[in-house]
Amino acid sequence: MVERYYLQLAEAEKAKRPVAYMLVGGNLTEIVRSFGYEVVFPEIVALNCAIKHKSLDNILQAEAQGYGLDVCGYVKNDLGLQSLGGDTPFGHIPKPDLLVCSFSGCYVYIKWWEALAETLGAPLFNFDVPYQRTEKPLKEDVEYMVAQLWDFIHLLEKQTGRSFDMAELKRVLERSRRAEELWVQYLDAGRNVPSPIEAYFEAVFYMFPINVLRGTEEAVRFYETVNQEVKVRLKEGNYPVPEEKVRLVVEGVPPYTNYRTFWDFFRKWGAVSVAATYPKVGGLFDLGFVHDPARPLESIAEYSLGAYVNQSWPLRRELIKKYVHDFQADAVLIHGIKSCRSFTAGQGDLRDWLIHETGTPTLYLESDHEDPRYFAPAQIKNRMDAFFESLEQRKSTAAAGAAAVSGVRVS
Amino acid sequence: MKAAAGIDVGSTTAKCVILRDGELLGKSLNPVGVNIVRDAEEALRLALVDARLDRSEVAFVTGTGYGRYKIAFGQLTVTEISCHARGAHFLFPRTRLVIDIGGQDTKAIRVNERGEVADFAMNDKCAAGTGRFLDVCAGALGYDVAEIGPLSLEARHPVKVTSTCTVFAESEVTSHVSRGKDPKDILAGLHASIANRSLSLLQRVGIEPEVTFTGGVSRNEGMVRALSGRLRMPINVSPLSQYMGAIGAALAGADRLRGGTAS
């Protein structure tokens, strides 16, 4: 499916169909597609580059242009790739005709799209999404966003010469809604003990349609198939790790450059993720939100507000706690990303809170999502081994030690 | 009961201890070179010599440390985090916090009353603030690592060392020397800077008495004082503290022996 998507992009380029660049968090796929645009998500291109071990070249190219060591790896991958011409192992990435910046949860989005606009010269629309600090969206926020959406629609009409078709948008949203409900059904399977799904490593692959192909029949069919498969797994007792020993809630962006290696570390310990926050960067559908064709623009606004990184820390903390409880997890794994402050700044505090205020064993690991130079396998493995060892050990309480051999006290 | 050996192959040194019923029969310490497998074997051999035991009398060998996967002749591998916790708790049963500073990394380990790891944190990818940092700086000042701790205690006006990087610290040290600073004052500054970095690591897991200091750097008295001063509490240090990982490993092996799981 991913392959087909990149093929489609290449075709769009050939056929000179317009291309819009968008960010995953709080994206406006439905509206943009209803105007006939193909959509490129540079974040997804970046993670695909990383999985294929192609990100470092792009990053070095961006660093040569002056992007510092500490700039988000996605940004560097994208801008490096753009300046190298846009060829990836999975196809050519067309240049944008329109840049849509949904500012939902990461300030880097603003800077990144600004840079794209300036270097590629495409028109830029900043969709300002207020940071979510309350459980329910505020009226003023939604009004502000709906007003911006109308501005956006007018811009699209001007760009494409087409007029906006509300009925079509509603139909698209209806398909989105169906896919979203199926996706939540999939995620909920993690509540089973043992879990038939891998809610992090596997879900990261499965989140592609919910982010990229939302609003298409293809996405709906995809999740139908997936859920069918989950049913079969449950029936046959075919689980992602044969012997589930540790149930984890995972927070943070994965180290895509070493995705397999990282995953294997978990499997070795019989650890399976039963819930994770990262697959919800596109939206927290599992909290009960789905697009609503009856309130098209309002529900798009609410969707954008609800992207995971757009949640304030108090909301994020509570969500993770809820996952631990609802999915009967034993521990939390936090994966910090060196070059992503949006997700990462404050994860140490989260760790502290989980351990000391909720009593949940929590492991904090750090590397990078795009930059292989920051993935230190020996260190990561060491920490992981120690963590799972101690979990195991605490489960089978060992007898305390004998008398001291020797010792002095210094003051 | 038969004896159990623990071998801790670290980044700088390989340590081995042989225990029987909680009694230390023999130990060894030798530098790690380029051939880790051989160094591990050598560590065991030396410890056997020290214990006057025959290889056949050791029923269980546990490996730990960065090189643990290279110890092909062992029955079990455990991370040094669990081992330091185990060892520290064995020697100082009221230990709740272990700080291990070795050649290449620093670990803060919180342990529960049973000596199990409750939480831990390690320094980031950087070699700053580790034993290597002290080795390099000692070299730059022309001292042996064993000398710098006591010397640092004689400082009167400790200088401030800001460089967190091991390599740049070296040049900072040289520049202090060229400005005529007393080496003792520079050393005190270096120790203070490591103590501070360690404190921030300890903070991550939560500071709770008693604190036990392990790893090679705990042999450095200046470091012990600096850390204890920064923590404002006494710290446990054992003459065996560099062997703590190996002791923990041997104890883990002894558990298995008792449990009859040894093959």
Next chain:
Amino acid sequence: MITCGLDLGSGVVKGALIEDGRKILNTASRPTRGNPSSAGQQVLEDLAEAENLVPGDLAYLCTTGFGRYMFPNRQLQVSDITSSAKGASFLRPGTRHVLDIGAQSSRAIRISPTGKVLKFKMNEKCAAGAGRFVERCSKYLQVPMEDMSARALSAQKPKLISSVCAVLAETEIINNVAEEVPLPDILMGVYLSLAQRAYSLMRYVGIESEITLVGGLVHSEAMVRAVGDTVHMGVNAQSEGHYAAAIGAALLGHQRALRLSGPAGVRN
């Protein structure tokens, strides 16, 4: 008119005597050994002796290098980036790109046809990118400094070092030894890794044509080859390149002396 440039480096103090801003009379060097000013004094004495100079012969003394402020008897001090650029341009007229790899740091410099600095970038974050790293490798791999380059050149499949940290790189190298990577491959890997770091500095300032290598590592053929292989373009390295900064300082001193005796404006 004779002018002198003194480059008080962190590893080596280098001196150059220049006549009329045109001809190199002589050069000399001494290890810094933590005391730049006394090493500098010695270099100066060495030069005076070699050229039979008497007090008063020296029209102008300009210092450069990290110890440039530590030498009291100077008339002017300039940064070693400025002086290296000037010196390189003198040694290799027309060169536009200078790469300076010294003991503690590497710098990529883009210069004008007259040797003026247009843009530069130096490694800041990590110490793994300079000559001191080679010295350390020589120490723990127990290969004498003199032999490092020659041994490296016989490499078949150089083994690159991925660690960005000079200290952790050591561990990595030790691991490579343990895994029985042939010594020449490890050594060449060290040079290539240095070259790669230098390359990213060069890309920042922008390079299009031949590079002139200066600093202590010009002596190392392996380094020259590694830079060439990494940047895929000509590398010009001559052993005087080690004195580029000292030469540049002497040249700038000469310019300054002319200006002082002439009618031109005065800085300061």
Next chain:
Amino acid sequence: MTLLQIHENRGSARVAAPNEEPSVPTMNLSSDLKEVRATRDLAQALKLTMELIQDSSFPTARAWVAGGGHAAAFFPVYTPQEIAHALGLLPVSLRGGGEDLEITHADAALGSFLCSISKSTLELAITGKLDPFGAFVFPYICDVSRNLEGIFSRLRPNAVTHMLHLPQNFTSASSVPFLVAEYGRLVEKLERLAGQRLSKDALADSLQVYNRRRALLADLAALRRSEPWKLAATELNLLERLGDLVPPEVQMPVLERALREVKERQRPKRDAVRVILVGPFCEQPTHDLLSLIEEAGCYVVGDELSMLHRWMGDVPVSGDPLENLARAYIRSPVDIGVRATPMPKGVSIVARAKEAEAQGVLFLTAKFCEPALEDVVLYRKGLDDHKIPYLHLEFEEKSTSYEQSRLQIETFVESVLFD
């Protein structure tokens, strides 16, 4: 104590103030402090400011609170401090912990790859230095500042904390109403702390006070731009930073005196390179680094330090003051890393350099400050196209050795001056 010295000095420093003597909206500062002798000159005022800045226990806020008032702390870069002022709160700008603060706790909560100001601000909070403040406001200038608010809300559950969402859409007609609503949320929280409602008149008065202060600072900046040898970068910075810690009514007489005194100064003009400093809009470089820049041969003729105090020009006073304040933000032409701007960066930087008649641009960015790092690339392109020389340096709060920076600045200066 130092605050009062400056305060006491107010009367003598005033030059032809148009209105009546500005009244400091105090719960009043305890009267025994008032006996402290007045400062005599600008140098003295600068010295006192330096002491105030270096005292990480926030003496002015403590004095204010001891006098029965409440103080509110604001993270950089821009926050509507007029609102706090109008409510009788003491607005204080957080500027990190300076070079002497040891960070031991904050690393653990925040993470390793972050700017100093975020860590030191948290460290101050953890170690109790921020106890006098009843409110903390963090604007959405970047992800770090935003997330910091979340940590503060856990750390200081009894204080008011607010993450202020500053809009990034400057073209929509709905941006102003949104910002008014957003300010409204802040107003509500600050009212809770102040124990009183915000009156429109009070806010309008505060707008006026802040307008005057901005005008004074603009005059000083203009003076420095035309005769940089008369006013050092460090001096102007101190004058601005005084306003981080004391009410504008206390700061303004000092500014007025400075303006008068600086004009009269007789100082030799050096052969230095005119530069603008771009990048230090949030975390502030140390005093030593700023003086190093001038020592190494530059004149700073424009900078982004203390942006808060000069963000916008004149905010209209008539009409709805909250709306005026919101509108002024939306319309502000400021090009800075922490807000989207319509003008391409490459164009704006060249315009800024030309306007300041600068010979070069010094990018001085806080280590790990992503907004600044990302802008530099676009700025560089513009400067390259126009052959304007520049240099990029990164700084941290904590570094005692500036050798690397000195080397680079000197090279830069030499490359502009020598041929």
